[in-house]
Amino acid sequence: MLFNSYEFVLLFLPAAWIGYFMIGNRKGREPAIAWLVAASLFFYGWWNPIYLVLLVISMLVNFLLGESLSRSHERQTKRRNRRVLVLGLAFNLGLLAYFKYTNFFISSVDAALGTTFNLEHIVLPLAISFFTFQQVAYLVDASRGMTKEYSFSHYALFVTFFPQLIAGPIVHHGEMLPQFARRGALRPRLAHLSVGITIFAIGLFKKAVLADGVAVYATPVFDSALHGGDPNFFFAWSGALAYTFQLYFDFSGYSDMAIGIARMFGIRLPLNFFSPYKSTSIAEFWRRWHMTLSRFLRDYLYISMGGSRHGSTRRYFNLMTTMLLGGLWHGAGWTFVAWGGLHGFYLIVNHFWRWFVETVVPWHMPNNRLTRAVAWALTFLVVVIGWVFFRAESFDAALRLLAGMFGMNGASIPNAIAARAGNVFDALSYLGVTVDYSSGTRFLKSYFWIGVLFIASIALPNSCEIMRRVRPVLSGHRCAPEDAIEPLRLLKPLLVWQPSRIAAILIALVAMTALLSLSEITEFLYFQF
């Protein structure tokens, strides 16, 4: 079931909410938790009930392993603890490898060796990457004694709680479960409901209106490159930028919805996005983009490999390995590996540059609006280039699109615009811009959408900032002023939510606009990962 569907918003969500608090009040905590688990399994099984088998098996095995790890940690049997953890990791990564990467592995072997190994297409179970990572984190935490769980229904709720089951945020067991055990957690609170509905409405608007609105300008450009087209400068940039904003509003919209729904149940989830396109460095970008995945990769991969503890060369190696695997986590394809590798390279350059200006450059680097703007522009540019690999369905398509973006396929604008542009086009034609017979309306609409979404993502406060008075998430994002640009800083204090009539009317309009646009339902981009 999709968050952005009428059946979810009008039927499932109200039923799950009412059922949870009603059962909680009448029968107590355990039946209420059982209800939420059942509702979450129904939510997951809505796509394809067969997926439930894998999810339930995975939960059962991990619960037993986690229990064993907690006990061995309590009894200080280190060897046994290590063995069980290795077994758990092998089980989870084995499942992920089989379902997500077998086809990729075989096709890569075929391509490299000219062989024709063939395998029945393995269907990728929904959300496997998310629930696998969440459970891997749980096993590691349990082996370290940082968390423990001896009730299967509680464990099942931790894994399947429907707001975060499909595409995150990736939560720690210790972050979520204690919230269900709090005193008063089973009493519905209007404050939680108000905050939850508000965040959900903002997220739904981001997804249904903004992300889906701009998507139609990204798809044809990438399709054209995939089918051998050579997109010209303006067409290529329109596709790359449209996708840049589509992905951001799609995924941050989803995260907002997840945070909002959880809050309706009185649960705070971790922050997952914090205006990543405002970042002035790629390191800061990764502190703001898909934050719970970055946290997972940092804590369980990068630091486990040694992090920055063994010198700069090893640190760069660890960074690159983490990002390559992060890329592969997103999708079983070489374009995803390239995207991860590209970001690994960016991060290495970022760290090297920081070291260079701090230790080699004899003068103090200025930190003013201009340097921040240059740093932001460079960061944004390399992120957009990265997204081309992320979205393109083949290497060839990505390179064709990049060639277009760098002007290697010429630059042209629709004749309909050139004919109306008068002297402006004369000036452009001196620069080598020609005309084509594509749709002028489409051209204008695509750049209009890109302009609007650019301003929204760069200049406006994000949902966490808007809701900051009511602590919308578990922990906010801290950064130094030079880490991000704030073009409309003055707007921030004005756009702070409070339960006023005006806010209620505005949020109702936002919610209704989003609901009315659900007629053409589309899936979330991150569901495929």
Add this chain to the structure above:
Amino acid sequence: MHLYARYIRTLLLTAVAVLFFVAGFTLTIDPYGYFGTPRITGLSRIKPASATRNRTVKPIAMARINPRTLILGNSRPEVGLDPASPIWPKAKRPIYNFGIPGAGVSEQGRYGLLALSKQSLRFVYWGVDFVDFMADRRSMKYCNRSSATVKVVVPKSSTWKRLKDTTLALWSLRAVLDSVWTVLSQYRPYSANRTMLGFNPARDYWPTIVAEGQGVLFKEKNAEVRKRLFGQGLMLVGKGCNWSSDFEALNEVLEAFKAKGIHVVLFINPYHVDYLNIIREAGLWQQFQTWKNYLAEIARETGSELWDFSKLDPRKQENVETLRRGQALQWFWEPAHYRRALGRLMLSQMLDGFDSIDVPVGVRLVP
């Protein structure tokens, strides 16, 4: 807590108010012509968005008109034949233009069969197109007439679908935006439109003609037609075959009309010389002639008339190169779509007895 209760109450009340307002607005403006709300000059007479919902709206609008005469085909008769033209005799009114852009032969036939349920239907004018009968037939399903089993079936109208369409026409962001666009378009000189009788006056060609010149329309269309007709494996019937699914569909629908005693006039749409040249350059001229023979055979068997308006005459050889921006050809919008003026001459001939034409625009192949 009081603040939060007030917040949720205001939010819900606003949401309900928005629902009512949106329904009232979209129903009043009726941007697609779905509800048949009276068209108000200055507010909703011109309906630019209706073109995007042809397949949903036209069957409903047709049922509302309950026509005595039906115009069938793709976008060409939709643009060329005006049901409101004074040339139509009273005995044949009301007329509904059921032309659907991009519809192939089977789909056109399905719309015809849908209209067959209307007791008042007596006459059908069906504009057929050579390209609609051409397909990649390297792997043929229907090859010989003796074994043809195509069934043109009208999909059953489901209450659920009707409910869904009605809901979307009332309560969707698209419908709201299209309603706003409809109101704004009343004051734009060249807004697209579909009349109550299903006709497309093609006003949206004018902005291009004024700003870029009609030559651009010809250039774009010629490129599109060229791309299509030079496609691989394009054939009327497969190798060693004598029939195709398209011919079978046409034949079947004409038989159905015949069984109900409806008089059908088939006509081959007129083409500009540019279009005919592309057919020739693509090596399809012989197949074009064969196609006409097939049509004549089917028309004879089903008791239908057949007219051919594709013959060259001076009207189809106007030169677009000599035009300045803002000037348009008298008979064609672009090589594939003829103007209402040419449609009127075609009707004069087909309706027999109205207007006299010095140079006929077509010939009757099957009386």
